[in-house]
Amino acid sequence: MKKAPVTSDPIYFTKDHEMVRRAVREFVDREINPYMDQWEAEGAAPLHDLFKKMGELGFLGIRYDPEWGGEGLDYWYELVFLEELGRVHGSGLPTAIGVQTHMATPAIAEFGSDYLKQTFLKPALKGEMVAAIAVTEPGAGSDVAAITTTAEKDGDGYLINGSKTYITNGTQADFLTLLARTSDDPGYHAFSLFVVPTDTAGFSVSRKLQKLGLRSSDTAELFFDGVRVPARNRIGRENEGFIYQMQQFQHERYAALPMSYVAAENIMALTVEHIRQREVFGKPLIARQVLRHRLADWATEAECLRQLTYHIVRMKSEGVDVTREVSMGKLYAAQLLQKVADGCLQMYGGLGFMNEMLISRYYRDARLFSIGGGADEIMREIICKVEGY
Numbered sequence: 410m411k412k413a414p415v416t417s418d419p420i421y422f423t424k425d426h427e428m429v430r431r432a433v434r435e436f437v438d439r440e441i442n443p444y445m446d447q448w449e450a451e452g453a454a455p456l457h458d459l460f461k462k463m464g465e466l467g468f469l470g471i472r473y474d475p476e477w478g479g480e481g482l483d484y485w486y487e488l489v490f491l492e493e494l495g496r497v498h499g500s501g502l503p504t505a506i507g508v509q510t511h512m513a514t515p516a517i518a519e520f521g522s523d524y525l526k527q528t529f530l531k532p533a534l535k536g537e538m539v540a541a542i543a544v545t546e547p548g549a550g551s552d553v554a555a556i557t558t559t560a561e562k563d564g565d566g567y568l569i570n571g572s573k574t575y576i577t578n579g580t581q582a583d584f585l586t587l588l589a590r591t592s593d594d595p596g597y598h599a600f601s602l603f604v605v606p607t608d609t610a611g612f613s614v615s616r617k618l619q620k621l622g623l624r625s626s627d628t629a630e631l632f633f634d635g636v637r638v639p640a641r642n643r644i645g646r647e648n649e650g651f652i653y654q655m656q657q658f659q660h661e662r663y664a665a666l667p668m669s670y671v672a673a674e675n676i677m678a679l680t681v682e683h684i685r686q687r688e689v690f691g692k693p694l695i696a697r698q699v700l701r702h703r704l705a706d707w708a709t710e711a712e713c714l715r716q717l718t719y720h721i722v723r724m725k726s727e728g729v730d731v732t733r734e735v736s737m738g739k740l741y742a743a744q745l746l747q748k749v750a751d752g753c754l755q756m757y758g759g760l761g762f763m764n765e766m767l768i769s770r771y772y773r774d775a776r777l778f779s780i781g782g783g784a785d786e787i788m789r790e791i792i793c794k795v796e797g798y
C-alpha cells in the first residue's frame with residue numbers, strides 16, 4: 410500500500426502534533442501492521458507486550474493528567490493518535506487499544522478516587538495493566554438499564570453476581586470497569602461503576618467468543634459468582650454509575666470517528682492501486698468513470714466526516730457538550746465505512762472475496778461499527794431526542 414503523506418493539515422496541526430503523528434505512524438508500521446495477519450489468525454494480539462511498549466512511548470495516556478501517568482496533551486494530539494490508529498490493517502487491534510484509552514479508563518480519570526487512579530489508571534496508562542469495559546450482558550445491550558448483574562453491599566464491600574458478554578480484551582484484562590445494579594429503584598440512579606481486578610475469587614472467563622470480524626481482538630463472556638470488591642473500588646458515588654457510563658460512552662463513540670475516515674481512505678487507496686493494474690475488457694478498471702466517480706463520492710464523504718471531527722475537537726477544547734455531534738458522527742462513520750468496504754470489495758471482484766486479501770478483512774470488520782458502542786438505531790434515538798423529533 411502507498412504511504413500517505415505525513416502532514417495532513419497545517420491549519421489544525423503544529424509541528425509538535427506532526428512529530429507525535431510520525432511517532433505513532435512509525436509504531437504502527439513497525440510494531441503492529443507486520444503482525445496483524447498473525448494476530449488475526451491467533452484470535453488475539455499479545456496486549457501485555459504491546460501495551461507496555463505503547464505505554465513507554467506515552468501513547469496510552471495522551472490527554473490524561475501527568476500526575477496519573479498521562480501526557481497532559483491537548484485534544485489535537487489525541488486526534489492525531491486516533492487518526493494514525495485508523496492506518497492499522499483491520500479494526501480488531503485499534504478496538505482493543507481504544508478500550509484501554511477511551512472506554513475503560515475515562516470514568517476512572519473523571520470520577521475515580523486517588524486510590525483508583527494510583528492503583529489502576531496509572532498502570533493502565535503505562536501499559537502495565539490491561540483494561541476491559543464490562544457493561545453488556547446476554548439480556549441487555551442497547552438497553553443498558555436492563556442489566557441484571559448486581560453488586561450487593563457486604564460489610565465494607567460489595568458482592569458481585571451475574572454475567573457480562575462480548576467483552577473486548579476479556580480474556581487478557583487485569584481489571585474490568587464494570588457496571589452493576591446497586592439498587593432496586595426504577596430509573597437510572599440505581600447502578601454503580603466498579604473497578605474489578607480479574608484475579609478476584611469468583612471471577613471467571615466462561616468462554617472466548619468466535620467472531621465474524623475484529624479477530625485480532627479477543628472477545629469474551631465473563632461470569633461473576635460472589636466476586637467481592639472493597640467499597641473503595643467503586644468509581645464515584647453509589648447509584649450514579651449509569652450517568653458516569655453514559656459520559657464514558659461519549660469518549661468511545663468519538664474515538665470511532667477518526668479511525669473510520671482514515672480507514673475508509675486507506676481502503677480506497679488500497680483499491681485504487683488494484684484497479685490501476687487490473688485490466689478488464691482491454692482497459693485498466695480505473696479508466697471506468699463510473700468507478701472513479703464512486704471513489705470521488707466516498708472521498709467527499711470521508712472529508713465531511715473529518716471536518717465534523719475537527720469541529721468536535723474544537724468544541725471539546727472549548728468545553729462544549731458534543732453529544733449531538735458525536736452521535737451524528739458515529740452514525741455517519743459506521744455507514745461510510747461499511748459502504749466503502751463493500752463498494753471497494755466489489756471493485757476487486759472474486760479476489761476481494763478471498764480471505765488472503767486485506768479488503769476482505771476490512772469488509773468483515775466494518776460491520777461491527779453499526780453495532781458496537783451504541784448501534785446505529787441508538788445513535789438515531791439520541792439525535793431525535795436532541796433535535797426534538
Ligand SMILES: Cc1cc2nc3c(=O)[nH]c(=O)nc-3n(C[C@H](O)[C@H](O)[C@H](O)COP(=O)(O)OP(=O)(O)OC[C@H]3O[C@@H](n4cnc5c(N)ncnc54)[C@H](O)[C@@H]3O)c2cc1C
Nearest residue numbers: 542543544545549550551575576577780781782783784786
Ligand atoms: C465485537 C464486539 C465487541 C464488543 N465489545 C464490548 C465491550 O468491550 N464491552 C461491552 O460492554 N460491550 C461490548 N460489546 C457489546 C455492544 O456494545 C452491543 O452488542 C451493542 O450495544 C448492542 O447490544 P446488543 O448486541 O445486545 O443488541 P440489542 O440491544 O439486542 O439490539 C439488537 C438490534 O436492535 C436494535 N434496537 C435496539 N433498540 C432499538 C430501538 N429502540 N429501536 C430500533 N431498533 C433498536 C439495535 O440497534 C440492534 O440493531 C461488543 C460487541 C461486539 C459485537
